[in-house]
Amino acid sequence: MxxxxxTPARSWLTRLAIYGPLLLFAVFVVFVGxxxxxxxxxxxxxxxxxxxMPAVNLPGLGGAPGLTxxxxxxxxxxxxxxxxxxxIPCRVEAPQLARLTAMGVxxxxxxxxxxxxxxxxxxxxxxxPFTRVGxxxxxxxxxxxxxxxxxxxxxxxxxxxxxxxxxxxxRPEHIALLMAKLTEAGR
Amino acid sequence: xxxxxxxxxxxxxxxxxxxxxxPPAALADTPLPDAAQEAKAQALMxxxxxxxxxxxxxxDSHADMAGDMRALVRSKIAAGESPDEVRAWLIKRYxxxxxxxxxxxxxxxxxxxxxxxxxxxxxxxxxxxFRRRGSETKA
Amino acid sequence: xxxxxxxxxxxxxAAFALLQxxxxxxxxxxxxxxxxxxxxxxxALAQALLVSxxxxxxxxxxxxxxxxxxxxxxxxxxxxPMLYKLSGVWGNHEGSMLxxxxxxxxxxxxxxxxxxxxxxxxxxxxxxxxxxIALGFYAxxxxxxxxxxxxxxxxxxxxxxxxxLQDPGLAFHPPMLYAGYVGLSVAFAFAVAALLERRxxxxxxxxxxxxxLAAWAALGCGITLGSWWAYYELGWGGYWFWDPVENxxxxxxxxxxxxxxxxxxxxxxxxxRNWTILLAVVGFSLSMIGTFVVRSGLLTSVxxxxxxxxxxxxxxxxxALYIGGALLLYALRASTVAVGEGFAxxxxxxxxxxxxxxLAAGLGVVFVGxxxxxxxxxxxxxPISVGPxxxxxxxxxxxxxxxxxxxxxxxLTWGAARTDKLARKxxxxxxxxxxxxxxxxxxxxxxxxxxxxxxxxxxxLGVATLAILWGRMPWRTPRATxxxxxxxxxxxxxxxxxxxxxxxxxxxxxxxxxGESAEVAGYTMKLVDVAPVAGANWTAxxxxxxxxxxxxxxxxxxxxxxxxxxxxxxTTEAAIHTRINGDLYAVLGKPDGSGRWQLHVWWKPxxxxxxxxxxxxxxxxxLSMTARxxxxxxxxxxxxxxxxx
Numbered sequence: 001m002x003x004x005x006x007t008p009a010r011s012w013l014t015r016l017a018i019y020g021p022l023l024l025f026a027v028f029v030v031f032v033g034x035x036x037x038x039x040x041x042x043x044x045x046x047x048x049x050x051x052x053m054p055a056v057n058l059p060g061l062g063g064a065p066g067l068t069x070x071x072x073x074x075x076x077x078x079x080x081x082x083x084x085x086x087x088i089p090c091r092v093e094a095p096q097l098a099r100l101t102a103m104g105v106x107x108x109x110x111x112x113x114x115x116x117x118x119x120x121x122x123x124x125x126x127x128x129p130f131t132r133v134g135x136x137x138x139x140x141x142x143x144x145x146x147x148x149x150x151x152x153x154x155x156x157x158x159x160x161x162x163x164x165x166x167x168x169x170x171r172p173e174h175i176a177l178l179m180a181k182l183t184e185a186g187r
Numbered sequence: 188x189x190x191x192x193x194x195x196x197x198x199x200x201x202x203x204x205x206x207x208x209x210p211p212a213a214l215a216d217t218p219l220p221d222a223a224q225e226a227k228a229q230a231l232m233x234x235x236x237x238x239x240x241x242x243x244x245x246x247d248s249h250a251d252m253a254g255d256m257r258a259l260v261r262s263k264i265a266a267g268e269s270p271d272e273v274r275a276w277l278i279k280r281y282x283x284x285x286x287x288x289x290x291x292x293x294x295x296x297x298x299x300x301x302x303x304x305x306x307x308x309x310x311x312x313x314x315x316x317f318r319r320r321g322s323e324t325k326a
Numbered sequence: 327x328x329x330x331x332x333x334x335x336x337x338x339x340a341a342f343a344l345l346q347x348x349x350x351x352x353x354x355x356x357x358x359x360x361x362x363x364x365x366x367x368x369x370a371l372a373q374a375l376l377v378s379x380x381x382x383x384x385x386x387x388x389x390x391x392x393x394x395x396x397x398x399x400x401x402x403x404x405x406x407p408m409l410y411k412l413s414g415v416w417g418n419h420e421g422s423m424l425x426x427x428x429x430x431x432x433x434x435x436x437x438x439x440x441x442x443x444x445x446x447x448x449x450x451x452x453x454x455x456x457x458x459i460a461l462g463f464y465a466x467x468x469x470x471x472x473x474x475x476x477x478x479x480x481x482x483x484x485x486x487x488x489x490x491l492q493d494p495g496l497a498f499h500p501p502m503l504y505a506g507y508v509g510l511s512v513a514f515a516f517a518v519a520a521l522l523e524r525r526x527x528x529x530x531x532x533x534x535x536x537x538x539l540a541a542w543a544a545l546g547c548g549i550t551l552g553s554w555w556a557y558y559e560l561g562w563g564g565y566w567f568w569d570p571v572e573n574x575x576x577x578x579x580x581x582x583x584x585x586x587x588x589x590x591x592x593x594x595x596x597x598x599r600n601w602t603i604l605l606a607v608v609g610f611s612l613s614m615i616g617t618f619v620v621r622s623g624l625l626t627s628v629x630x631x632x633x634x635x636x637x638x639x640x641x642x643x644x645x646a647l648y649i650g651g652a653l654l655l656y657a658l659r660a661s662t663v664a665v666g667e668g669f670a671x672x673x674x675x676x677x678x679x680x681x682x683x684x685l686a687a688g689l690g691v692v693f694v695g696x697x698x699x700x701x702x703x704x705x706x707x708x709p710i711s712v713g714p715x716x717x718x719x720x721x722x723x724x725x726x727x728x729x730x731x732x733x734x735x736x737x738l739t740w741g742a743a744r745t746d747k748l749a750r751k752x753x754x755x756x757x758x759x760x761x762x763x764x765x766x767x768x769x770x771x772x773x774x775x776x777x778x779x780x781x782x783x784x785x786x787l788g789v790a791t792l793a794i795l796w797g798r799m800p801w802r803t804p805r806a807t808x809x810x811x812x813x814x815x816x817x818x819x820x821x822x823x824x825x826x827x828x829x830x831x832x833x834x835x836x837x838x839x840x841g842e843s844a845e846v847a848g849y850t851m852k853l854v855d856v857a858p859v860a861g862a863n864w865t866a867x868x869x870x871x872x873x874x875x876x877x878x879x880x881x882x883x884x885x886x887x888x889x890x891x892x893x894x895x896x897t898t899e900a901a902i903h904t905r906i907n908g909d910l911y912a913v914l915g916k917p918d919g920s921g922r923w924q925l926h927v928w929w930k931p932x933x934x935x936x937x938x939x940x941x942x943x944x945x946x947x948x949l950s951m952t953a954r955x956x957x958x959x960x961x962x963x964x965x966x967x968x969x970x971x
Contacts, residue, residue: 021607025611035624132263138255146281149252247560296704
């Protein structure tokens with residue numbers, strides 16, 4: 001090589017240009033390799049945990065009273081179940097909701113994108129665990145809650161603060177967890 | 188290869204869910220009467236991510252929940268909120284994930300610095316090509 | 327039986343790939359090394375023939391709906407039209423990998439049959455590299471993704487193919503894309519061979535150039551087809567969403583574009599050696615990474631493959647070996663490659679360096695933008711989404727100086743360029759650029775700065791490129807110049823299409839009863855009828871829209887809401903009326919329950935220019951390729967004569 005000796009700054013750059021690609025690629029392989037097989041479907045959780053329950057004012061079924069913000073300031077922790085008659089996992093979790101009710105838990109329901117007749121038929125078939133049911137016909141309240149699917153279940157404490165969000169259907173093994181969260185919220 | 192495999196599962200919105208029985212909210216697919224407001228709403232809808240789809244904006248998705256979100260955007264814009272306020276309202280509920288426009292703070296900062304870094308390193312490397320001329324006698 | 331033959335042919339092909347890989351390295355004592363080296367060419371030809379047989383037998387299984395073959399049962403159906411039975415061959419993971427191998431083998435055969443200006447030994451080395459790469463993919467196919475697997479009990483009917491993939495645009499999109507991806511493997515093999523032989527220089531650049539051009543043109547065609555397909559098939563009028571899978575095809579194209587230009591510098595000035603080699607390695611590496619990523623399930627995309635972590639791991643090991651090996655060789659040899667002489671700032675090579683800098687930065691941005699959500703999520707500080715707003719704000723500004731330079735570069739000479747005539751040559755393009763921006767501002771009412779810049783740049787580039795050809799005898803102009811001018815003109819077309827359709831789109835979203843009309847951008851749409859229709863494997867509701875303009879009937883549009891059987895799936899079939907100055911794009915939505923139908927109609931000005939530009943670019947590449955090949959042949963003649971003598 002007939003080149004003039006390189007200044008230190010240049011040689012640093014030269015080395016970067018020569019070894020940089022290999023290094024970057026090694027980092028890439030290690031990183032990607034460590035992530036293979038991981039669940040990439042992002043679960044979008046509500047960012048309102050720890051925040052007050054947003055204002056809710058939903059009509060009820062038939063002549064029954066609907067769901068309003070007042071229902072969350074009773075001094076006692078409650079569950080809010082976001083569900084729909086057209087949602088199959090919601091049928092799967094019905095027995096668990098019934099069990100929670102039997103254990104003395106207040107469960108309120110928000111029926112999303114649903115016709116009143118369908119909700120009534122759903123509750124008739126699968127049992128009605130709800131103290132109050134609000135009809136969220138256009139899904140706007142669901143968005144207000146930061147919920148992105150059905151079914152989802154929120155734990156709200158007696159002061160109306162959202163304490164916990166359960167995504168997906170409640171299975172028998174989730175009952176203890178929900179009860180613990182409710183107890184925690186009641187403290 | 189976009190194509191090959193296109194699991195447009197998103198058409199079936201939430202997994203294991205049948206089609207909702209209710210028609211979508213009126214504003215899901217009805218433009219606002221004020222053209223300027225509608226344009227603002229449209230622009231915002233293209234930057235908001237459909238929550239139940241793989242990777243689509245709510246403007247492009249046929250999912251029911253995307254329709255609900257379009258209705259929400261239109262009604263808030265019609266009520267006089269700015270697009271940035273609507274976006275912030277949604278981010279407060281769903282996090283930064285809901286916006287295709289990543290934040291300019293925190294961990295996402297690197298994303299915005301990347302082009303500057305690439306240009307900077309590239310410039311340093313490229314400048315040497317021109318500088319060498321002076322420091323070297325031509326053969 | 328034919329399927330078993332195909333399977334056997336694939337094994338045999340793998341054996342020939344092994345021979346091809348070993349040929350230049352074999353050296354028995356007291357033996358003439360040339361004899362072994364000479365085996366590379368026949369091995370490559372045999373490999374190509376055998377893979378073609380294997381591929382043909384799979385095509386046969388699909389064409390005859392042989393559902394005892396697992397792949398056919400899972401992806402085909404007797405009721406599918408023949409074209410889609412055939413495109414079903416590569417519309418799945420295993421078949422697409424077989425297509426990958428096929429293209430690789432065909433590329434190897436092409437290298438074997440084409441001139442080898444760098445000599446037989448060099449060609450054998452290139453073929454050896456290709457053989458080594460192919461071996462990995464043979465292993466992957468035969469061990470982890472056998473397309474010829476039989477089912478113990480053949481079902482009477484197949485599962486069918488995703489209806490969105492049953493489309494002519496899509497039938498040809500993957501083969502084109504693969505031709506591009508895998509075509510870049512030739513440049514990769516050339517780079518590795520050059521590093522091994524220490525033969526990086528102008529002769530190498532001239533020899534690799536046609537291969538880069540071919541791959542670049544095919545890749546451009548593939549991306550164009552894919553984008554066009556997304557536009558008319560997905561039913562929302564978009565054509566590019568910066569989706570990770572789209573980006574995975576864009577990145578190798580960007581690398582190949584940069585490579586194309588740096589190869590020119592290397593050929594003319596004997597400079598940018600390391601960088602050119604690195605680009606050749608990176609281009610094909612990005613192709614492999616893209617192939618891996620869409621099968622790994624790592625990124626959330628609209629276009630996802632069925633995911634299997636074991637396959638992902640297999641592919642990742644292959645990547646690590648090939649890319650890592652090539653980069654290691656680069657690191658070891660790069661410092662020993664002598665560096666060329668310095669550049670004048672205002673010169674053709676100066677402009678090309680700037681071109682490479684901007685393209686590389688753009689490539690980096692696309693890479694980072696695509697991978698960042700995963701990184702952030704893993705670090706536990708996410709999740710975030712990176713979409714069009716990010717890429718428009720970062721990639722876009724990088725392309726502005728690039729297009730500015732693209733118009734100037736061709737007027738600069740190599741070495742220190744004279745600048746005195748430059749201003750005169752660029753005056754007309756400059757004036758017309760300002761004029762178009764003003765016109766857009768005043769007449770089209772465009773206010774967004776980005777769009778105005780887009781209009782100005784497309785005129786600037788288009789007119790300046792025409793000026794290259796201006797005053798030249800078309801038949802006396804070198805074909806390479808024609809090719810370059812066409813490719814640059816294509817960019818101007820695409821840029822104009824993107825800008826105009828983005829800035830001037832008009833949208834109509836209405837609920838109409840039968841007999842009612844609505845208007846968009848001066849076109850009146852009258853909903854005449856909505857009636858059921860049936861196709862081979864679908865039924866649909868089809869609207870009849872009478873389109874008129876100024877009272878004159880123009881056309882009739884038939885958007886459909888389709889329901890496919892096998893597999894069951896709803897799709898929207900947009901009806902598109904394409905004119906040179908724009909598309910009418912109509913989508914039939916749902917009934918609103920009170921006798922009205924929802925209609926979504928867009929007027930998208932000049933949108934067809936986007937894909938026309940893409941094809942013009944590819945055409946320019948193809949033209950340049952033939953030019954260089956013929957120029958080289960005539961130049962090589964005396965040398966050949968000398969050797970013969």
